[in-house]
Each structure stands twice: as structure tokens, then as C-alpha cells.
Amino acid sequence: MAGMRMAAPILALKQGFSALAVGALLALFALSSVFLALPAGRYADRKGLKKPLLISVVVASVGSGLSMLWPVFPVMCLSALATGGATGMAVIALQRHVGRLAKDPGELKKAFSWLSIGPAISNFLGPVLAGLLIDFAGPEPAHVTGFRWAFGLMAVLPLSTWFWVRKVPELHAPQATESAAPRRAMDLLAEPMMQRLLGVNWLLASCWDVHTFVVPVLGHERGLSASVVGAILGAFAMAAAIIRVCMPWISRHVQEHQIITGAMVCTALLFGIYPFMSTPWSMGLCSVLLGFVLGMVQPMVMSTLHQITPAHRQGEALALRLMSINASSVLMPMVFGAAGAVAGVAPVFWVVGAAVGWGSRAAWRLRPGLLHTKP
Secondary structure, three states: OHHHHHHHHHHHHHOOOOHHHHHHHHHHHHHHHHHHHHHHHHHHHHHOOHHHHHHHHHHHHHHHHHHHHOOOHHHHHHHHHHHHHHHHHHHHHHHHHHHHHOOOHHHHHHHHHHHOHHHHHHHHHHHHHHHHHHHHOOOOOOOHHHHHHHHHHHHHHHHHHHHHHOOOOOOOOOOOOOOOOOOOHHHHHOOHHHHHHHHHHHHHHHHHHHHHHHHHHHHHHOOOOHHHHHHHHHHHHHHHHHHHHHHHHHOOOOOHHHHHHHHHHHHHHHHHHHHHOOOHHHHHHHHHHHHHHHHOHHHHHHHHHHHHOOHHHHHHHHHHHHHHHHHHHHHHHHHHHHHHHHHOHHHHHHHHHHHHHHHHHHHHOOOHHHOOOOO
16 A cells, blocks of 8 residues: 555656546545444454455555556555555454454554564555666656556465465454344444544654655745655654654553553653754654654554453454544645635644643553453
């Protein structure tokens, strides 16, 4: 998905489509997961790991392969929906399976710290491989033949995923009791701990979105080249990957609510000073620090979510989390764009930073003493 998300917009721009059309294309990668996440989570609760993953592999490979065969805008939109939805289903199934492997909160933190390294590597590997093929596989850079090769490679990568998981034993969740009431997503959302966790997770996901969206705008205002802006964003991604490698050790000494609360406070402070960073080096330093801070959060959120959710509904809870993140990725860039056009990009940083700082109070209330009672 990361490779498709980089290659498809570039081809669309090369074909003469507007920035608005490209923005809509990018939104489709997240939009499908907003609607498919909850059914996918319930399906994972019933079927386990392999069946959802097999469906994801097929859908992602076919979706990418269509753009290889017909590299036109409507087909790329279909590929965006397919790869985004398939990735969402795969993530839910994997996170649910890994969460059930852990036997205690300590193992949960360690497991999700290791698992979170995967997306960080993907966000680097997919675009780099696709970019190399786009520039060097055709008769000239950015020729349609290079894009075909890139889409073809993206269609093959999901097949390798199936190779790695085909022999993994299933872990079936305990079934709900016969007298249990019908399952509704609102039952989970009605729980105060779930509301608190999803709210905190949404605020932190918005920080990722605002950084990705605003830094290119800020760089353009200051006359920075595209390569410099790309390096600033790349430094953020690399810092997030590095801190996740360290998380299994860090999580042994610090509790989930402490890490999440500290990350929110530090993010608020960094967002407060970011607009005052006038040089590429100072912006890069802020990006690295933000990468370290925000990169720590996902494993701790996942560990907390598994502690407050019944085993037979963990896939559903993971789906609710994914829905909130993808809804943010669809809506927030439009909100940031409108606000930035009216007031400038600095107030966007400050408003989001203030909201995250205020939300740290909710994060502190995710402490272990309040996690023992499951809904």
C-alpha cells in the first residue's frame, strides 16, 4: 500500500490530473478501511488469522495488478480502495493474533513493540522500491513502463506475505456465552475506558496527519527544495522506526499510561515551537524528536486496548481503532488545509498541540489500576 500510495499520485499528476483529484485518490486508501474495518474485525474474531490474511493477499495483489495492466486514473482509484481495504483487514488480523499470543501486560507491550516495526519498514521500503522502478525500469525516468513495473512489484509483495504466515498455527478466541446480548459496536464504545483510549489515539493520529500535511506547506513558504522537505519527513519516519526497535527494552521499565502521557505532553511542546524553526536543520531536529515521541505510542495503545477488551471481541475493538485513524486521515487534511488557508500553518500546529496537551489528562487515566475491569 505504501508503494502504491506514492506511485499512483505521481502518475496521476503526470497524466494531467489536478491536485484536487490526486487528493481524492489519496483519500481512497484510507476511505475503504473506514467502512470495511468493523466487518473485517468481526470476521477475524470468527475465523482467526489465515482466512482474513488470504483474502487480503488476493485483494491487494489483484488491486495492484489492475493498475499494472491499465495504468489509468479510474483503475488507480480502484487499486487505492483495494490495497487500502486489504491492508486494513491484514493489520486487524495480525494485531489480534499477536495480542492473543501474549500472556500478560509485559508480553503485550513487547509483542506490539516488535510488531510496530513492520509498518515503519514498509513506509520506507515500498516507496523506495517503487521509486527506483519508476525512474529506471522504463526507457526514460517516469515513463509509463516504469510505473507498470512498480505496480507489478506491489502486486507481488502481498504474495510473499502469505509465504511467511501459511504455517502459523491458529489461535481461536473463546466464544461469547450463549446468553450474551447481540454484539454491537456501540457496546464497546459505551465503555469509558474504550472512549478514553480511542480519543487519545485519535489525537495522536491527528498529529501524524498534521505533520505530514503541514511540513511541505511550511517548507514551500520558506523556499525549501522538495528534496529538503522530503529529508525532513524522512527523518521523522526513520526516528519512529528507531524508537520502535528500542521499545521492547523501554516497555520493561515504563508503563503504558506513562509513555502515552509523556508522548502527548512532549508533542504539545514540540508543536508549540515548530513554527518558529526557520532553518532546515532546526525543522529536521523537531521532526526527529516528534518521530521518537509519536513512534512510541502505537505499541502502548495496542497493549492497553487488549487489556480492556474481551478476547472474543478484540478484532472488533481493533477495527474501531483503525476506523478512527482512517477517518482522521480522510477528514483532517481537508480541515488543516481550510484552516491553513484562512489563518496560516502556524495556528494549525498550535491548535493541535493544545488539544494534544489537554488530552494528556485522559491518557494518564489509562493507568493499570483502571484496566482490570473488562467490558
